[in-house]
Amino acid sequence: MRNLPAFLWAILSTAFAQQKPTGPLPAQRTRDTGALYRAITREVDVGASEDTVRIAVVGDLMCHSTQFQAAKTENGYDFRPAFQAVKPYLSSADLTFGNLETVTAGAVEKFTGYPTFNTPVEYLDALSDAGFDVLTTANNHSLDRRFIGVERTIEALEARGLMHTGTARTAEERARPLIVTIKGLRLGILAYTYGTNGIPMPQGKPFAVNLMDTLVMAGDIRTARAGGAEAIAVFLHWGLEYERLPNASQKAVAEFLARQEVSLVMGSHSHVLQPTSWIGAPGNGSFVIYSLGNFFSGQRRAYTDAGIILQLSLLRDRTTGKVRTGDVRFIPTYVSTLNGYKILPVADALEKAEALEASARSAIATDLIRMRAVWSETCTHLSDSATGILPYRDR
DSSP states (O other), X not given: OOSOOHHHHHHHHHHHHHTOOOOOOOOEEOOOTTOSEEEEEOOOOTTOXXXXXXXXXXXXXXXXXXXXXXXXXXXXXXXXXXXXXXXXXXXXXXXXXXXXXXXXXXXXXXXXXXXSOBOOTHHHHHXXXXXXXXXXXXXXXXTTTHHHHXXXXXXXXXXXTOEEESBOSSHXXXXXXXXXXXXXXXXXXXXXXXXXXXXOXXXXXXXXXXXXOHHHHHHHHHHHHHTTOSEEEEEEEOSOTTOSSOOHHHHHHHHHHHHTTXXXXXXXXXXXXXXXXXXXXXXXXXXXXXXXXXXXOSOOSTTTXXXXXXXXXXXXXXXXXXXXXXXXXXXXXXXXXXXXXXXXXXXXXXXXXXXXXXXXXXXXXXHHHHHHHHHHHHHHHHOBTTTTEEESSOX
């Protein structure tokens, strides 16, 4: 039961590849590490009254030892197969985000999983190949290889054209908020963490990791707006691990950010999904998801094997420059460990698996049972028809 027959995985992989949604060409990333701005080129509807930016967001991108062991090849590591089934959804968005909850400090620092992570750099190759544009790096594992881990991770991200925010190599780099210009919209992107697992900030380098502080966050928001940002997205590593509901502190910080007129508040850290909320009028207020859960990890305890791809749109009025948030949808995902690690879009996986012959389905019975449960759990936990937060498709 632990090894999916090769012919079955071939059937499912082919089916996923054929379902790639139509969308614009991949981003053309410009890398200028000394600049305030980054630009992504996408196709624009010249006749529209609004610029529409389609965004995809996922939660924790972790790498436990079982994950990099499964990705080992004769010549290194290859994590790309894990993302193959979800790649169409990630790569077809105009802008795709994830929380990089590990560092890539190199083999000399020894590759390890929990409790202090250091991951082969090929992991970043897979993320780039899958369609990620921006990775947030402020979390409780940012200092797992101290400051050298911060430096080498940023260097590796930039070498692959991946934008990042949340950690910095210099005070000057920390002072420049990331502002992405895409399809006419200038989006400021900020990231913070509650802490670093008790690892102290490197001596003389208080800028290394962005820590949650409302005064600091308010100042960064002002700086981003002064730099031209028309909308702000804030990514927060907060809350309590394995708790499926936000606590009072999370809600208070979200309310504070709403008062700063932040458009998006994207949470992580709990390793399980937490609900969404609109603070203010849906579409014009602040959209909050308290935790996006795990997207890729080796965890198997209750609810940690499931996540989502959050899909939403930011719409910018070409006359006024005002930005609002459009439809919000989510794609439930499940991390399968049959025949190696694979992140599966649940509805697609169930549809294709249930079309197989009975004998073939029996070979993946464990995953089928769990995926049905994931669909039910996720839709029940996140759906809100009153505010239009729904799964991207019905089953």
